[in-house]
Amino acid sequence: MLERYLWSSRSATSAQGQGRDLEDQIEEIVKNLGLSCSMRGRFTGRGGNTAPFDLAIPGENNPLIVGAAKGFNSTGSKLSDAVREIEELADLRLPRQFVFAFIDGIGWKRREADLRRIYNLWENQYIDGIYTLVHLERFKEDLKNVAVRHELL
Template identity: 60%
Template sequence: MLLSCQSGQAVYELRHEFGTSGWIRLARERSRDLVRFLDREFGLIAELTAARAKTFTLGDVLAARAESRASAGRAIGRGRSLENALEELVKGLGLAYELRTQFIGRNGQTAPCDLAIPTAAEALVVCAAKLFDSTGSKLTDAVREIEEMAEVRLPRQFVFAVVDGIGWLSRRADLRRIHALRLSQRIDGLYSLAMLDSFAADLTAAARRVGLTVG
């Protein structure tokens, strides 16, 4: 459980619940609240009960280390799941698209995007899909990509961004940078996973404005 409290996911869950990731201080000052939280979110009591009756071997330690690496793989999978959700949405609208590409904008410049409609070479709508359950430089890189999309875009091109994941809670300055792009109308929409219906409506309207046929 010590290792669980220090894992990336647990750190962000603690910060979200208590406003701090300092679990040692929480254990000293709010032990009951911390135990209730860990039991609710991670099954603390059941895990400890099972652990007390078990004899641990080197194999158990190695398996735990392998699980931490698998968790990183699942985080990548979660990011792909957001892209998959957007892909299914675009398919449902009957629009042509390309995934994870570079679209062409002003003066022949290019910028990365996770979704280009109808093609990267003749993009009329582009979208960034950024879901992170852990923090780090990748989030800042994601913001730079969205800023680059806003910089390169042509006046007739629509730029949308869908961001989600608990990792953003520790990068609020980065979130503010993306929000500033929306406030200044340098991008045309900013959404979370819970707002996909709004994204679908705005995407439909944008597609029709640029002359694309929506199914």
């Protein structure tokens, strides 16, 4: 399904992502839309619990949008930890919050079970989007739609 499609575009992802960090590209999209954001921090979610984020819009603590950017060229426990961070965002999100996951890197290709866990979060509407480098235009459109609907733009 989605994961097969995401990985069928892998060579384009590599070419597009040379020399650029996944988080930097995400931040650039957000700022080019004219939105403010915080990168790499913690947000407060359900029950007053906190979780780490890689992206928060419009800012820290109680943002409208949170994201986890997990680009790995390694394998093993780092990828499982990344999945747990995305799951934690999904678990702690408030009803009005949006959660986006950004995944990229060759290490994910060997971690099909971890990719499936992320895909299941999206399929069951625990997160609002999954993106790789080749899908950042789709993220831009999704972000713009959320921002307009919630009067951030």
